[in-house]
Amino acid sequence: MDVTPITDVGAGRTAASITLENLGKVYPDGSVAVGDISFEVPAGELVVLIGPAGCGKSTILRMLNRLIEPSKGRVLIDGEDVTRQDPDALRRTIGYVIQDVGLFPHQTVRTNIGTVPRLLGWDRKRIRERADELLDLVGLDPERYARRYPHELSGGQRQQVGVARALAADPLVLLMDEPFSAADPLVRAHLQEEFLRLQNTVRKTIVLVTHDIDEAVRLGDRIAVLGDGGRLLQYATPADLLGNPASEQVREFVGEDRGVRRLAVTKVRESMRPIGRVEQIERLPTVDAEGTLYDALSAMLTSDSLNVVVLEDGKPVGSISRSLLFDVPVKS
Ligand code: ADP
Ligand code: MG
Numbered sequence: 001m002d003v004t005p006i007t008d009v010g011a012g013r014t015a016a017s018i019t020l021e022n023l024g025k026v027y028p029d030g031s032v033a034v035g036d037i038s039f040e041v042p043a044g045e046l047v048v049l050i051g052p053a054g055c056g057k058s059t060i061l062r063m064l065n066r067l068i069e070p071s072k073g074r075v076l077i078d079g080e081d082v083t084r085q086d087p088d089a090l091r092r093t094i095g096y097v098i099q100d101v102g103l104f105p106h107q108t109v110r111t112n113i114g115t116v117p118r119l120l121g122w123d124r125k126r127i128r129e130r131a132d133e134l135l136d137l138v139g140l141d142p143e144r145y146a147r148r149y150p151h152e153l154s155g156g157q158r159q160q161v162g163v164a165r166a167l168a169a170d171p172l173v174l175l176m177d178e179p180f181s182a183a184d185p186l187v188r189a190h191l192q193e194e195f196l197r198l199q200n201t202v203r204k205t206i207v208l209v210t211h212d213i214d215e216a217v218r219l220g221d222r223i224a225v226l227g228d229g230g231r232l233l234q235y236a237t238p239a240d241l242l243g244n245p246a247s248e249q250v251r252e253f254v255g256e257d258r259g260v261r262r263l264a265v266t267k268v269r270e271s272m273r274p275i276g277r278v279e280q281i282e283r284l285p286t287v288d289a290e291g292t293l294y295d296a297l298s299a300m301l302t303s304d305s306l307n308v309v310v311l312e313d314g315k316p317v318g319s320i321s322r323s324l325l326f327d328v329p330v331k332s
């Protein structure tokens with residue numbers, strides 16, 4: 001095959017920052033899909049785009065890899081304007097995962113995963129090793145699954161192969177459009193868990209679209225909440241979003257039970273009071289500094305106490321009171 005040997009896509013880098021600068025899209029029929037959006041995704045972070053159907057989530061994603069050209073504004077990847085790059089070369093540095101995956105039905109799992117490496121001219125041995133390594137990474141035993149065809153997998157497994165394929169050439173960025181939405185709740189929870197484990201290993205810059213606030217809070221380092229007409233309503237960490245919704249609209253969107261959700265995503269360490277104020281430490285329940293406020297609340301409820309002592313390496317370093325769980329705004 002006649003391929004320019006772009007051997008390693010990211011040339012030593014593993015993840016890139018993404019900057020959206022006044023990005024907008026008006027379709028030819030005049031409908032405004034994306035208003036005027038600016039935010040930055042730091043390299044190695046997972047940002048979730050969330051909002052009601054039709055608010056422009058997929059359009060934003062597809063402007064990042066130039067499947068759609070913006071009407072205004074720019075997308076920078078590691079500071080470089082994507083419109084200055086060859087679209088095909090660009091897309092090899094950007095993995096793309098969609099809801100029903102689009103695996104090639106007449107190719108084995110291993111061949112599917114090797115799609116981009118083959119385009120890049122990798123040799124067969126390297127492609128095979130990479131495919132098997134990725135199957136391992138997404139939690140599928142290569143011995144068992146590499147030679148199967150897509151129809152011999154469950155929906156959840158096909159989705160994992162889709163993720164493996166998107167990661168095959170070690171892209172700098174991974175774009176995922178409602179990747180887990182088709183799965184039933186149990187499978188979805190499993191896929192999310194596996195995916196978080198995977199991200200801890202590969203640390204890609206990921207932009208993931210969902211309409212599920214629980215998924216957003218669970219997966220996102222940051223969350224971009226979008227409203228009608230493709231407007232950015234808030235861009236914040238999960239804890240900040242749940243603790244301090246920027247408007248009534250966001251408050252409604254994140255839901256009534258945001259208080260409990262916030263506890264689950266806020267670290268004890270970020271909210272505790274220093275140790276000085278705790279008395280009678282030995283009689284209080286404890287929680288680890290690395291735990292969440294939800295853990296702190298559980299400890300209080302099971303011991304019927306209004307305070308917990310925070311431990312770090314087994315030593316008391318702070319305390320959390322029950323009023324603090326519900327009254328104090330979240331630090332950003
Ligand atoms: P989401 O992914 O958030 O559901 P989309 O980005 O797919 O939303 O669409 C945003 C808006 O743009 C919608 O109102 C949709 O109808 C419109 N839209 C999407 N694609 C096109 C197109 N090719 N031509 C005209 N309008 C479109
Ligand atoms: Mg969409």
